[in-house]
Amino acid sequence: MEGEAYFVNQSSFQVSTLGDVGSGKISDVERVRAFWRRVEHYDAGSQVRQGERSGPEKQLIIVSGWACELRILPDGRRQIFSFLLPGDAIEARGAGSVGACGVVALTRLEVVNRGAQLTVDAAGREAALQREQRLYDHLMRMGRLSAKERVIHLLLELHERLDRVGLVHGETFKIPLTQEVFADALGLSVVHINRTLKGLRKEGWVCIKAGSVTLRNRPRLAAASCYRSEADDLEFDALPLCAGEDRMGRAIPAPKRNLSA
Amino acid sequence: MEGEAYFVNQSSFQVSTLGDVGSGKISDVERVRAFWRRVEHYDAGSQVRQGERSGPEKQLIIVSGWACELRILPDGRRQIFSFLLPGDAIEARGAGSVGACGVVALTRLEVVNRGAQLTVDAAGREAALQREQRLYDHLMRMGRLSAKERVIHLLLELHERLDRVGLVHGETFKIPLTQEVFADALGLSVVHINRTLKGLRKEGWVCIKAGSVTLRNRPRLAAASCYRSEADDLEFDALPLCAGEDRMGRAIPAPKRNLSA
DNA sequence: CGTTCACTTGACCAACATCAAATATGGTGG
DNA sequence: CCACCATATTTGATGTTGGTCAAGTGAACG
Known part of the structure; x- marks a missing residue:
């Protein structure tokens, strides 16, 4: 089949x-x-x-x-x-x-x-932008997300991309990936990927069986992993990037000392 | 000055x-x-x-x-x-x-x-390629390098880029970066960046004082952090990407089972 | 001179890696 | 169908890296 x-x-x-x-x-x-x-x-x-x-x-x-x-x-x-x-x-x-x-x-x-x-046509430019966007997502994953978040985030990305080319049936799709490949993509060890998947299964986030994955309650998964679909760029872009004083106070002011000794 | x-x-x-x-x-x-x-x-x-x-x-x-x-x-x-x-x-x-x-x-x-x-001229294309290359380097850093390696690797990149525009004097250059910025770039916590820098200073790898950095023995630093200058692409590219049987046996064969349950 | 911002340090803890061994699973040859 | 083998997954025990919390120091600035 x-x-x-x-x-x-x-x-x-x-x-x-x-x-x-x-x-x-x-x-x-x-x-x-x-x-x-x-x-x-x-x-x-x-x-x-x-x-x-x-x-x-x-x-x-x-x-x-x-x-x-x-x-x-x-x-x-x-x-x-x-x-x-x-x-x-x-x-x-x-x-x-x-x-x-x-x-x-x-x-x-x-x-x-x-x-x-x-010649680079409009479609090509669009694809290049999305490719770059995915690299940024990947950086975010590895830099700031926990193991569980990383796995979910990546699964959501794969779902979105596979869906676009018609390779998703319902909420289920196939991934021909070894856990080792998964680990090498997410910057984790195989063992830890295994345990993370186990946890996600047990807690009912996803169903992973024999190379196919079913995502349960995608919006909840997206929220739990800070996933931002490629569809809602605008909304996300409107977020304050340089935080004001309300948002955890993590503004980026001019540094007054730099990497001092 | x-x-x-x-x-x-x-x-x-x-x-x-x-x-x-x-x-x-x-x-x-x-x-x-x-x-x-x-x-x-x-x-x-x-x-x-x-x-x-x-x-x-x-x-x-x-x-x-x-x-x-x-x-x-x-x-x-x-x-x-x-x-x-x-x-x-x-x-x-x-x-x-x-x-x-x-x-x-x-x-x-x-x-x-x-x-x-x-119009995208040759110089622009070249710049875009290098930019993308740096994104890959950054991914490698965050996915597979330790804290110490990450710091060294990033410093080497900055050195190379600043050198190209004439902002390096000898082995010394200025970085107007807060340790917090450094941490946010490398996916680490401020505290840990601090300790890592301390270690690098104590062991004589680098000299960081008041916003300027001096790299001691750049080849050794490059070796210690798996840094590959943009100059030696060809050589690196010749490395076996899909490892044979000699190199730790980490080949990538066809997976026979996939993310099983 | 107090305030602010950045750096520093210590104590403690969680996340993740590593090592080793056991257990599926699928493919292959009998 | 069965035995066997290589590959992948799973699990436990243990160690290390790096995160978090909290407090203290030092320099710049009004």
């Missing part, structure tokens, strides 16, 4: 990806052929290396499967920066100058190659 | 910013005038709000002073995402759709308004 769900997803991407190629009399069969000619596959665990530092930068769009951006320190510590879901682009980073971050397939991956994408 | 250093910096920015406006007979005085006409100021602690959600997006370049991007949670927790130094652009974010992150001046701020910057 999993393959079926993925196929539905693929066909929807055919339309959105190729719909603007030729508006003329190209038959649907032609389109499907053209689509599949550009499909590439990556095995789970393989590194997706693109933009071979000199070749034309190809832009890959994930059709099915999950990937992640990550970095590994010399001593083995790992940090996952973001998850890449169906519909997301794998940026052609690394072709430029900065590229100390790799993309690894977390499951078997199906991607379409859009070739060198030189 | 502080003002003097800043002024030197400003004049260098005049050249680089306005050098391409007119290659003809515009006198230097004219250039200076044109420059100063576009200068804006922000007080320390004030929020830099740009792109008033509908007006023309102006792009601001910091001439002198420090700012930061941050977010505050409803319960008062703060997270600083990045520091903005002289020469950095204050992105016109927020004018689009996502903007749950504010820019606050950490010191008195002098910025030039470049007006709406619609």
